[in-house]
Amino acid sequence: MMRRALLLLALVLASLLVSCEDTDARTVVLWHAYRGDEELAIEDVAQAFERAHPGVRVELLSVPFEAYLSKLESAAPRGHGPDVFIDAHTRLGAYEETKVVAKLPSGVLDEHAYDATSIAAAAGYGVPLSTKCVALYTNTALLPEAPRALSDLEHAKLAPGDYPLAYEADVAYYHAALLSAFGGRILDDAGNYTFDSDAGVASLELLRRLSREHVIPDEPNGSLVTQLFVSGRAAAVIGGPWLRADLGTHVHYRVTSLPVVDGAGPMRPLLTVEAAMLTPRGEKSELAIDLVRFLGSRDAALTLATVGHQVVARNDAWTDPRLDGDPALVAFHEAARTAVATPTSARMQSAWVPTDEAIKKVLRGGDPRAALAESHARFDDAVKPPPPPASPTPALVLLGALLLFASWRIVKNTRISDVRASASAYRYTAHAFVVVIVLVVLPLGAGAATSLFAGTRDAPRYVGFANYVAILTARGGALLGHGSFYLTLLVTVLWTLLNVFFHVTIGVLLGVLLSRPAMKLRAAYRALLVLPWAVPSYVTALAWKGMFHRQFGAVNALLSFVGAEPISWFSKFSTALTANVTTNVWLGFPFMMVVTLGALTSIPKEVLEAAEVDGCTRAQRFFRVTLPLLRPALLPAVVLGAIWTFNMFNVVFLVSGGEPDGTTDILVSDAYRWAFTRDAQYGYAAAYAVLIFGLLWLMTRASSKIAERAS
């Protein structure tokens, strides 16, 4: 076994050495997040650039969208990563602050070739390549006439149970179009929150009516919208160019601009401009600047349009007759001309979630004015200016006192002879000590230190304990008010207790049952029961979310199969928590089962048999013999399991997403929101992390004290 392990190690090391490659000076690195046809198109353009510049290589990297921001923000400011990257203009605000992007040198951008909206959106940082906005897809078989007004859709004659219109109505990005029909906006030019207005109320009242009259389906999400349209159960859907690839040839459709809202104005969607931008490293390279210029050329635009089916931003590309053969593309280009560019300001990032929450609340029957006032307050709270700079003295004094206390304790409790006697143990632990210090303790310490800072990552400002004070005083609100630290803590504790209880009960039960000597089909059962753990959890968590859908979910289908009422899972705290816990129990019980199985193998069979001979009942045997014997192996797993569950971000984020109204959020998902959806307050999020750490520390200390006393 040792020899085999060493052989494997050698193989792994060998393959690591082979994989090193060097990049030379004639290479230019381009990052993008395109997939499918869009990726093929950008590859074509890169090849054309290579043909025009012999000896030059364009190194393309398609980065997953979810990792794009963090990857760019860690690489670009340190001179790694791309020379050129393609991204939406909406992130420019963030990129400006983190020094990811550099201004274009003069003469690169041909300003006359674009609409003013695109030029303004790219703000001197990028060459606009394409635009994205939503438009109306209509099923030509169900609606032969293209609807011009919303009422045309409402009065369409359809089979009972079918929907005139489907779109992600509870998402702010989509609702912005409805809002614009009443002349409203989410954020004004100065970055103030303007959703809380008469236009906002009117848009929400209309939405509530559409939902009540079943013009639109409940709890719509992207894949449901697509499915309804493809299966002919929705006559029209609102979607962007990205929807086309999913529709394929399953359905005959036409694309038109969004309809007019009767008695108000036309719906104007939000516009995203995708632009080629330079990083600080790319700014210094003639080749990178050439590539940006090339990407912005008319030829490149034509490739992007014909191969990638992109709505290219260059106006002179649209005179090419090849684009006339694609009416949907032309329709999207039309729609883009009336669209409103999404604000670039970093404050927009803080506006999405409160806006989503207000829309959801109204769809569940809440009062629009109250929901809007609440969303306004939450936005203002999220963008509150960072606390004033503080003197570092208190923290340094505290740190010094802690160090003194620690060294005093060490000196007091240690005898040299003991240390000498421990030398043999250190030989076993030294390498693990080094690994843990360098790779775990140092990064965590650095992470914890950011909790004393506020502001952006590259211009942090020392604020002392202000972040902690704000969290522990519930930001000046009620101590158990919405989203307060203490309320979230209670939810987190409840969440952890429920999960660990079910994990351990189910895991130990199955482990013990499967270890029965007479058990048949043991291997097959074992393999099937670890499935939840083997399939990547980000896929299965989303599958569970789909199963808990109110109208189309399998769980409600099962309920109605046995004659029960369907449940709207994510509209109440109790049911939403149930959905989260079910998913996480499903994900976690195999771990406890495998640990139990492993532990049971090292319990001598004689002990169990002796107990049987002594005439113990089954329950006695389990609780007096098996369980105490399992304890040493199970206890660390339970403690670790509890800690992991306490910090289990994925499931909460993917299944309920904090719904309803952020009540099922646990501490760590709240910390994530502060870092990524509320004005990038990394310091504040780090303070959350430190507090989570402190709480867990106290809890494990307390529980081990109790356990010691009990035994």
Add this chain to the structure above:
Amino acid sequence: MKKLEPFFVHVIVLAFVAFALYPVLWVLSVALSGAGLASHGGVLPIPHGVTLDNARAVAGVGKPGGVALFLRQLTSSVVVSLGTAIVGVIVATPAAYALARFKFVGARAAERGLLATQMFPAVASAVPLYLVLDALHLLDTRIGLILVYASTAVPFAIFQLRGSFETIPVDLEEAAMVDGATRFQAFVRVVLPAARPAIAVTALFCFMAAWNEFILAATLLSRESAFTLPVVLQRYVGEHDAEWGPFAAGAILVSAPVMAFFYLVQKQLVAGLTAGGVKG
């Protein structure tokens, strides 16, 4: 009653098998049909029209160089995950043994410190880890990624193995040492073989964690051929939409090797079971 017992046991186990299997069958159904990840309102996960196109798309069939690229990414995943499991277990085993058997100065502090490392939400350490790797010139290398994964695997493995070492009777090593073995020999020759099932399970845990991780992998790797499979999969999820078919098919493809690996480790578990010498 006694006769019915195996029947009841099978009913209980089968109920949990159904619970475990049901969502996976939905994923499989999506993988085979390419429809969205929303259920279609039915109770049974039956796909509309079966096709292998999604699996083919993930494996790069039909794209020039696609299959070769997929195989390199598969290799990358295997190397990184195996590397993590091996590094994790090799670093952790002696330390766990020392914690389980020796009384030494700092043992309690080490134990508490290790537990403490698990309490800090991982989100907070991503950027500092990037800086550490940058300083070590290990960015964009598989060794770097293995080290990063080891940072979570080692504390966990020490914990898990320490518990297992404690369940092994001390008499075993003492007998070996009476026979003239040194402590280290007793550890290698007696304790390690006895702990084989536990080591296998721990290695499996480390392997799994690395096999499914994608945020750090996507942040630290910048060459497409070095991407691990979860990063490849995550590319099917875009800003506005996701290609659920290939995403689900990829998830099934990704979990298949893990199931195979589990089968191998399962033999170790059973070996440990029978090594006790008593058969039921």
